[in-house]
Amino acid sequence: MKEVMAIIRINKINETKRALAKAGFPSLTATGRVFGRGKGLVDFRLIKGAEEGFPEAIAQLGSDPKMVPKRLLTLVVQDEKVDLAVKTLIKSNQTGNSGDGKIFVLPIMDSYRVRTAERGDTTLD
Numbered sequence: 001m002k003e004v005m006a007i008i009r010i011n012k013i014n015e016t017k018r019a020l021a022k023a024g025f026p027s028l029t030a031t032g033r034v035f036g037r038g039k040g041l042v043d044f045r046l047i048k049g050a051e052e053g054f055p056e057a058i059a060q061l062g063s064d065p066k067m068v069p070k071r072l073l074t075l076v077v078q079d080e081k082v083d084l085a086v087k088t089l090i091k092s093n094q095t096g097n098s099g100d101g102k103i104f105v106l107p108i109m110d111s112y113r114v115r116t117a118e119r120g121d122t123t124l125d
Contacts, residue, residue: 019092
């Protein structure tokens, strides 16, 4: 079993959920808003606001790295389904622009279904 953790753009959540369900991954956990940043030094929404002349955006621009809101998705999948999950996440989130996100794959030792006390891969379906 593997945990597939994806940090994606907020506006891609619905498209991603649909794509994952269509690919056979209806179960996932989404964490509300998370904040982070990559190599970039500024939130691109601030640049757009500054270009449009909004004083609040202009005041926030500077050399300090800005934190950008994202969504964090996690799903646990069988080992043989990891590639499909990752490809689905990439296809539904890739814009070709900086900030498209990151995907991490981590090992999971075991899983249990609380309701029935089942254990292992059967708990993933």
